[in-house]
Every structure is written in structure tokens, then in C-alpha cells.
Amino acid sequence: MPDCEMCGKRVPNLTRVRIEGAIMSVCDACQHFGTVLETRKPAAFRQPQEAKPFVPTKREIQQVVKHTPARPRPKEADIENLYVVEEFSRLIKEAREKMSWTQEDLAKRLMERKNVLSNIERGALVPDIKFAKKLERVLGIKLLEDTS
Ligand SMILES: [Zn+2]
Known part of the structure; x- marks a missing residue:
């Protein structure tokens, strides 16, 4: 028989x-001096704890992502498949006016130059995908379509 340590x-x-x-x-008799690591309690009592599904913490997820080999960034892949809708100038102007913003207001929010925006609203310039995404975000409209 073993001895109690x-x-x-x-x-x-x-x-x-x-x-x-x-x-x-x-x-x-000595158990209460410390924290029990293994108990002889019935399985039913221990199950809920053991059955807990594995949920990785944010840090663990980040670590997994970090170790994943580099792939083309999805953002770039998206850009290749997107195009700006034909009626972009009207959509932008309407959305801007709905917010009661001047072209200058909107340009500021986009952190772009006002004359670029005004050319876009006149349809003289087609925004690139990056600009269009910014417009979508700031104005809450949809300017990009997927070609696929
Ligand atoms: Zn003891």
C-alpha cells in the first residue's frame, strides 16, 4: 500500500x-491541503467539463494565421473580379445629396481631392476599385459588381 506524502x-x-x-x-484526509488534480468522482459529474468543445482563443487563431504560408491576399484577388457599375456617377451624387453633403464634405470623408470626386460625379472619371470601395463604405451604396 502506498504512503501518503x-x-x-x-x-x-x-x-x-x-x-x-x-x-x-x-x-x-490530506486532500483538503491542496487542489485535487484527479478525483474518483463519478463520470457523470466530470463529463460536462471534459465535453467542453475546443474553442481557440483569439491569440491562438492569430498564431495559426501567422504560421499559414503566404497566399495572394484576398483583397487583390477581389479587385481583379470587380468592376464599377455603369451608373456610378448618378449613384454617388444621389447618395451624397441624401446625406446633405457637399462634394467637399464627401471628399474630406474619403480623404481624396474634391476635383477627383467632381470628375467622378460628372462621369468623366471612373473611380478605381479602391476608390469605389471607399465610396461604398462612406455612402453606404453598392458600386462594385463581381464579374464572375
Ligand atoms: Zn495523509
Whole structure:
């Protein structure tokens, strides 16, 4: 029969407990000195804890992402498949006016030059995908379509 590492008593079963950082095998009477690591409680009692699904933390997800080999960024792939809708100038102007913004207001929000915006609204200039995405975001409209 094993000896309790705490009191030295000879008992049929020892329980592993953590006592101030050390792991010891102790008798039932000494269990309360530490945190029990393994218990002989019925399986039904322990199941809920063990059945907990594995949910990775944000940090763990980030680590996985970091270790994934580099692939073409989805953003770039998207850009190749997108085009600006034909009625972009009307959509932009209407959305802007609905917000009661001047071209200058909108240009500021987009952090773009006002004359670029005014050319776009006149239809003299087609915004590139990046600009169109910004417009979509700021105005809450849809300017890009997928070619696929
Ligand atoms: Zn003991």
C-alpha cells in the first residue's frame, strides 16, 4: 500500500493534489491541503467539463494565421473580379445629396481631392476599385459588381 506524502499514512488509494505548486499524492484526509488534480468522482459529474468543445482563443487563431504560408491576399484577388457599375456617377451624387453633403464634405470623408470626386460625379472619371470601395463604405451604396 502506498504512503501518503503528506502524513505518511498507509492507505489503499492516494489522490494527486497540487499543494503550493508541488504535486503530491496524499490520502483522503490530506486532500483538503491542496487542489485535487484527479478525483474518483463519478463520470457523470466530470463529463460536462471534459465535453467542453475546443474553442481557440483569439491569440491562438492569430498564431495559426501567422504560421499559414503566404497566399495572394484576398483583397487583390477581389479587385481583379470587380468592376464599377455603369451608373456610378448618378449613384454617388444621389447618395451624397441624401446625406446633405457637399462634394467637399464627401471628399474630406474619403480623404481624396474634391476635383477627383467632381470628375467622378460628372462621369468623366471612373473611380478605381479602391476608390469605389471607399465610396461604398462612406455612402453606404453598392458600386462594385463581381464579374464572375
Ligand atoms: Zn495523509
